Amino acid sequence: MRTISELPLRGAGGEPISFARTVHSHGCAPLPPAILEPAPLVYKRSFRAAGRVIEVAMHERDGRLIVQTVSSPGAAAARIEAAIARMFRFDADLSQFYARIADDDDLGWAVRGAGRMLASPTVFEDVVKTICTTNCTWSATVRMTTALSELGGGAFPQPEELMAASDAWYRDVAKMGYRGAYVRELARAVASEELNLDALLDPRRFDDQAVEQSLLALPGVGPYAAAHVMQLLGRHRQLVLDSWTRPKYRRLAGMKRAKDSTIRRAFARYGEYAGLAFWLYLTRDWIEE
DNA sequence: CGTCCAGGTCTAC
DNA sequence: GGTAGACCTGGACGC
Numbered sequence: 001m002r003t004i005s006e007l008p009l010r011g012a013g014g015e016p017i018s019f020a021r022t023v024h025s026h027g028c029a030p031l032p033p034a035i036l037e038p039a040p041l042v043y044k045r046s047f048r049a050a051g052r053v054i055e056v057a058m059h060e061r062d063g064r065l066i067v068q069t070v071s072s073p074g075a076a077a078a079r080i081e082a083a084i085a086r087m088f089r090f091d092a093d094l095s096q097f098y099a100r101i102a103d104d105d106d107l108g109w110a111v112r113g114a115g116r117m118l119a120s121p122t123v124f125e126d127v128v129k130t131i132c133t134t135n136c137t138w139s140a141t142v143r144m145t146t147a148l149s150e151l152g153g154g155a156f157p158q159p160e161e162l163m164a165a166s167d168a169w170y171r172d173v174a175k176m177g178y179r180g181a182y183v184r185e186l187a188r189a190v191a192s193e194e195l196n197l198d199a200l201l202d203p204r205r206f207d208d209q210a211v212e213q214s215l216l217a218l219p220g221v222g223p224y225a226a227a228h229v230m231q232l233l234g235r236h237r238q239l240v241l242d243s244w245t246r247p248k249y250r251r252l253a254g255m256k257r258a259k260d261s262t263i264r265r266a267f268a269r270y271g272e273y274a275g276l277a278f279w280l281y282l283t284r285d286w287i288e289e
Numbered sequence: 290c291g292t293c294c295a296g297g298t299c300t301a302c
Numbered sequence: 303g304g305t306a307g308a309c310c311t312g313g314a315c316g317c
Contacts, residue, residue, distance in 0.1 A: 027296070135297040140311065177310020182298090222298045244296040 001057065004077050007065040007084070009113070013095030018113030019043075019060035022088060024287050026231070026279070028129050029118040031142065032149035033156055047083055047121060048155040049076035055154075056080060083121035086201075092116065092234045097273045110280050117279075119232045123197035124190050125156045126232045131179055131186075131220040133228075140175075147174035162187035182220030200233055208235050208272075227275065236276035239264055248282050 009017040023029055023036055023043040030036035034045035043058045054076055057068045065088070073080055085091070094115055101107040120126045132144040151157045151165060151174075162183060170180030189195035195218075200211050211233065215226035227238040239245075241260050250258050253266075263278070270277035 130296095131298095133296050135295065135309085136311065137295045137313065139313080140295080143311090171310090175311060178298090178308095179310075220298065224297060228296085240296080242296040243294085246296095 001068040001070060002072065003066055003068050004073055005067045005081055005084075007067065007081075007088075007090070009060065009063050009065050009088075011089075011094050011116070012091055013093035015093070015095040015098055015111075016063070016113040017088060017090075017116055019058075019065060020287055021110075021114040022116045022118050023058075025114075025117045025283075026228075027138070027141075028120075028126070028133070028232075031129060031145040033152070033154060046149075046155040047076070047080050048152065048158065049079035049083075050074065052076070053153050053155045054080065056084075058084070086121060087119050089116055089119060089234055097236075097276065100270070100273070101277070106284075107277060107280055109284065115276055115280055117231045117234075117276075120156070122156075123200055123229070123233070124159060124186070126229055127186065127197060127215075127218060127221065127225075128162075128183055130225045130228045131182055132176070134179070134220070134222075134225060136177075144174050144176055144179075159187040159191040163191050179220055182218075185219045203234075208237055211235060212238065231275055231279065236273045237271070238275045239267060239278045240275065245278070245282055249278070252281065 009019060011017055020041055023041070034043065036043055041059060044055065046053050046055050054073055055070055059066050065084070067081070067084060069080075097115065098111040102111055120129065128148070129145055132148075133141045147169075148157055148162075149155065151161055151169065157165075165184070167180075170176050170184065174180070176183060186195075190197060199205060200214060206214070208230070211230060212226055215221050215229055216223070221229070224240065224242045227240045230236075230238050231240060241263065246258070246260075246263075249263055250256070264274070267274040267278045267281075
């Protein structure tokens, strides 16, 4: 293993970034081509860069993110570092959010660096994976994303590869069912440059509403998927409401029933961070502090 | 064996 | 605008 970079685990506002909380931030983070190894905590995943697939291992040491590779990354090193910056959202500033929740009984614990939603190197990957979480069990999501990574030779497949994959691959290998047509159409639109999903990352180019409308217009992306992807884009207003978050919220809040509008109202005081506050409230017990 | 539903979405009213 | 029904797949159930 060779160390190719050591990056300070600090956000744009100087706030701390918890490595453990970030790699455990949501269910998609450990999906293929990533692997999450516990004790010692190492987050591994493959990147396609400079025409080849490179395995990268990340761990935390003394407040820094240590990035290592098995083989020499060569010219791909800069691409890998840029992908990691995107994944950990080093450009995001959560310090105002932390100031807001510092004295909050429910969320005060999070100021030590929780709340960064680990993204994928591309928005395309985040959208495809999110579609693979819809209307199916988690084992099916794992099956689909495992097949995706195998198609990509160990990395997440390029849009071109997914566009060209056969019907048989979608049906018999990934077993994506009706989602296959959504993913292929999405891949075609991105490959043809008719659609630029990474443009949604720029906060100056699109406001939240424009991003939400763009996402909802994508095949297979509805309210749940749009809210989920927006969290990964660092747009934290929308709440991710689905068959996992709804009952989890009710259980934690001690409520028999709770309409979506009731849940939204309960988090409205967090303003543009309502969705993030909701998510942190639900995932506090994911790892012990 | 049939039915239901899982970290929903789409189409048609 | 809001609400049924269909939809790939495959576990988890009840009968």
